[in-house]
């Protein structure tokens with residue numbers, strides 16, 4: 219079979235195309251059906267929605283639940299909390315919109331069969347912390363996926379979406395997407411009136427702590443490959459806060475979560491000498507960020523900061539004191555169950571390293587940086603806000619529509635709204651879908667047109683790495699090395715090294731500056747040139763190639779944003795060595811970027827932060 223001649227092209231028409239069937243994508247698919255009873259709703263996923271995305275392995279807590287039915291918290295409280303944690307910078311309109319809807323989403327999960335723990339005394343959901351409720355969540359994702367499956371007209375699993383398609387009849391309007399089946403190699407052309415992107419965040423753009431055979435062992439899912447950012451960036455959608463990468467304090471080597479330990483088991487940390495250390499860094503941190511260190515709770519990045527400084531001062535390792543809590547059999551059970559429900563690997567690591575937390579206080583570590591918009595950071599696309607509460611400057615169209623017409627997003631995709639987590643991402647998917655259905659209905663006859671030339675050109679580009687490999691492998695000089703192509707793994711390691719050394723990864727103690735960032739951009743540009751010479755041995759490697767393309771574009775965005783913001787807003791996430799202090803006078807604002815795919819240039823600008831909640 220010739221490379222292009224015999225390949226099957228599958229055309230799929232949809233009213234609404236949902237890209238990525240994770241938490242946000244399942245929420246979007248479910249809600250699209252509710253408002254669009256007669257519409258064709260298609261969800262496309264590169265894995266299988268049954269067990270895909272960051273929640274694939276299950277969770278032990280739902281981290282965003284107000285508890286309004288019991289008067290526990292109000293949406294305004296959550297906005298204040300997220301704003302505080304993000305050192306002042308969040309899209310309060312978007313955050314408020316999620317917070318006011320998220321409880322209803324959690325109630326649906328329970329109705330669909332998710333076991334939520336209850337406090338035996340009050341009958342309320344068992345709280346792990348102020349915002350978290352505890353679940354038996356091993357089957358969280360299959361439960362959520364079932365709702366999406368029943369709502370969708372069609373679900374396409376195993377299709378990696380590589381590019382969005384633009385309308386031929388109207389500029390700056392989306393018209394669909396293309397991708398390929400990672401098992402059969404068929405080329406897919408999706409023609410859609412509206413597209414909702416819910417393709418998760420980005421791991422593996424910075425070099426991970428575990429390398430070689432262990433490189434898949436990262437905190438964030440290794441399959442989260444930045445498509446949520448690259449797909450909109452490629453078509454010129456504006457992005458925001460891409461510098462706001464996340465660094466997590468987690469149990470060492472297995473990246474087991476610490477939330478239940480701190481909040482529910484009341485464990486605490488100490489340095490290698492068995493001393494409390496956070497308070498030692500108070501004055502130092504106050505000099506950098508001023509009053510933000512006095513806020514309650516202390517922002518996540520600042521707690522990382524004390525950890526990083528204490529370790530740099532030579533007083534590591536930092537340990538979690540579990541020995542006391544684990545004397546209580548109930549707490550011991552919760553401690554282990556916490557991992558068995560969501561991070562089994564941590565239990566295995568402890569077993570393999572002879573760590574019984576009842577007798578040994580386990581080590582913690584800070585992770586390499588990741589990019590995501592739904593956890594304790596808020597990188598992502600710049601989206602239009604809800605019409606009843608978004609300031610005029612944040613409203614140019616339908617709720618959650620990006621700066622490209624008809625292109626919506628939710629979950630990790632949308633920027634400015636940290637702390638939405640699994641439930642908030644699903645709720646945001648629902649919000650985006652409701653608006654997308656309205657958009658489709660308002661379109662009337664003015665429907666987007668997909669151009670044949672555009673998708674045929676993309677088809678050539680998408681499958682070219684298979685051809686590069688087929689031809690180039692005859693020139694292999696040693697092992698897997700060929701002078702005429704680059705393998706995805708080689709490209710990935712090169713990307714991770716650049717980001718690590720120049721953009722503030724682990725080996726640089728998260729520090730960078732304008733000189734390093736400029737050089738990083740030069741090296742990224744060279745890698746980009748070489749991407750034309752990728753070689754893919756099979757369809758799996760072809761997927762890896764396109765994941766690398768997406769990671770590279772997101773990395774460029776992160777680097778430009780980091781260069782643009784001339785301050786250190788989030789010590790503990792990263793440091794601008796040439797601007798070590800937080801600068802509220804000049805940088806109490808969002809950073810926005812727009813990529814021009816014709817010139818390859820990035821435009822940067824500031825956008826105001828409006829505080830709509832007191």
Ligand SMILES: Cc1cc2nc3c(=O)[nH]c(=O)nc-3n(C[C@H](O)[C@H](O)[C@H](O)COP(=O)(O)OP(=O)(O)OC[C@H]3O[C@@H](n4cnc5c(N)ncnc54)[C@H](O)[C@@H]3O)c2cc1C
Nearest residue numbers: 238240241242264270271272281379417418629630639640
């Ligand atoms: C390690 C970890 C622990 C967490 N713990 C908790 C917790 O305890 N409680 C909590 O509430 N939340 C938790 N979260 C947060 C929660 O998982 C996320 O907020 C949520 O999954 C984000 O939803 P999403 O739909 O944006 O991304 P995801 O759920 O990750 O879904 C993205 C989907 O897009 C698909 N996809 C990606 N690229 C493509 C492409 N090119 N083409 C087609 N499909 C594609 C992926 O396969 C995936 O199915 C945790 C997250 C992580 C990473």
